[in-house]
Amino acid sequence: MSNIVIVGSQWGDEGKGKIVDLVTERFDVVARYQGGHNAGHTVSIQGKKYILHLIPSGILHPGKLCVIGNGVVLDPFAFQEELKTLQNSGISIQNRVFVSNRAHLIMPYHRAIDAAEEQRRGAEKIGTTARGIGPCYEDKMARRGIRVADLFFPDLLRAKVRANVEFKNRLFKHIYQLPPMDADEISDTYLAQAQALAAFVTDTAEFLSRIIHEGRSILFEGAQGTLLDVDHGTYPFVTSSNATAGGACTGTGVGPRHIDGVIGIAKAYTTRVGGGPFPTELHDPVGRHIQQKGTEFGSSTGRPRRCGWFDAVVVRYATLINQVDTLVITKLDVLDELDEIQICVGYRYRGRVLDCFPTEISVLDEVEPVCEKWPGWKTDTSRIHHYEELPRQAREYLDRISQLIGTDISIISTGPNRAETIVLEQSPRLQQWFSPQS
Ligand code: IMP
Numbered sequence: 092m093s094n095i096v097i098v099g100s101q102w103g104d105e106g107k108g109k110i111v112d113l114v115t116e117r118f119d120v121v122a123r124y125q126g127g128h129n130a131g132h133t134v135s136i137q138g139k140k141y142i143l144h145l146i147p148s149g150i151l152h153p154g155k156l157c158v159i160g161n162g163v164v165l166d167p168f169a170f171q172e173e174l175k176t177l178q179n180s181g182i183s184i185q186n187r188v189f190v191s192n193r194a195h196l197i198m199p200y201h202r203a204i205d206a207a208e209e210q211r212r213g214a215e216k217i218g219t220t221a222r223g224i225g226p227c228y229e230d231k232m233a234r235r236g237i238r239v240a241d242l243f244f245p246d247l248l249r250a251k252v253r254a255n256v257e258f259k260n261r262l263f264k265h266i267y268q269l270p271p272m273d274a275d276e277i278s279d280t281y282l283a284q285a286q287a288l289a290a291f292v293t294d295t296a297e298f299l300s301r302i303i304h305e306g307r308s309i310l311f312e313g314a315q316g317t318l319l320d321v322d323h324g325t326y327p328f329v330t331s332s333n334a335t336a337g338g339a340c341t342g343t344g345v346g347p348r349h350i351d352g353v354i355g356i357a358k359a360y361t362t363r364v365g366g367g368p369f370p371t372e373l374h375d376p377v378g379r380h381i382q383q384k385g386t387e388f389g390s391s392t393g394r395p396r397r398c399g400w401f402d403a404v405v406v407r408y409a410t411l412i413n414q415v416d417t418l419v420i421t422k423l424d425v426l427d428e429l430d431e432i433q434i435c436v437g438y439r440y441r442g443r444v445l446d447c448f449p450t451e452i453s454v455l456d457e458v459e460p461v462c463e464k465w466p467g468w469k470t471d472t473s474r475i476h477h478y479e480e481l482p483r484q485a486r487e488y489l490d491r492i493s494q495l496i497g498t499d500i501s502i503i504s505t506g507p508n509r510a511e512t513i514v515l516e517q518s519p520r521l522q523q524w525f526s527p528q529s
Contacts, residue, residue: 107312121149122311420489
């Protein structure tokens, strides 16, 4: 069986949740490898909407196992909330959710620093989700983080929390002008969670290794998107983890030789939440139409998403960084009513067209998108289930995207529900990965 990574090829919110949900039946385990409850995956099943932040959307499929890998940062309270919501919806979580004992814990001071840092940055703010994600990863890298495993060694946990709080309180007093926090109170509330968490915690790298050796398959579910990756994204307007396919290895402890392929997800247009450059952004009625029709409001924070044309420079770059084997295009139906649709095919910078995605934000801020104009199809695509039945203009639009990116398109999503999907069964990648012999 094949082990596959699903990654966002833009700035997140590409509709990965629906696609993970759609292909999960082909896998035994779904594993998250980075990020935390900053992510928001909306999945609609039989008209019922589920929003998942931490737990892989594979949980919505009876019998599938879900892993929260070591690369994820875990807020134990958000985790418990999500479990409760799932249970209240009648979804069984018993023996199905496995949390890495190496995952780092998001602490109350991380949330406070996240908000205070954003305020300090003023106009330069990143527009984070204020969940404490960045400060938690900072502590991880600074080697003072607190891990899930520490919850089961109370004295050790208390000592680590005390050392951290002593340091953070100095920051609060001298830099952020915030009231101090109480280390013992924090330790008490976290230790009180330990028992509830214990049933889920394990060495997930060992667990996944067993899964692989038993011939069972894993779907690695990326959160956020390539352009939000801390190394490869539009730094510093990024999240603090490796959202790209490489993160699947470091964030789960599964070696690269066990990964058989990468599916890149891209919307038929582009969106981004928070600050940072966005060359194809639309500040006009078309942008507002896309925002409304696509319900482009963050599933974690409710913030309106900025909307713009499909940017082939971005997706080509994401395809290179992740070595995407096949593309999934989502939300095609959002463009159904437009008279004309544009695709950005290059960036003009000071009179010349760039041939690589720029590293410097100042360059990206200044580039002018070079756009092609394509006629709209003016047809409701949401009820179409076969590629050949799509209007000619929609097929030409998708074919042009595929040509510009240099990758085949194997799935097209035309609405939030599972049924609103066109699967190109003849796609060589799908056949290779999902045939019974693979
Ligand atoms: P953080 O991950 O909360 O630190 O936020 C850093 C940047 O990533 C901000 O621009 C957020 O809006 C963005 N971001 C974080 N998570 C998501 C997501 O799931 N979808 C889209 N953008 C996200």
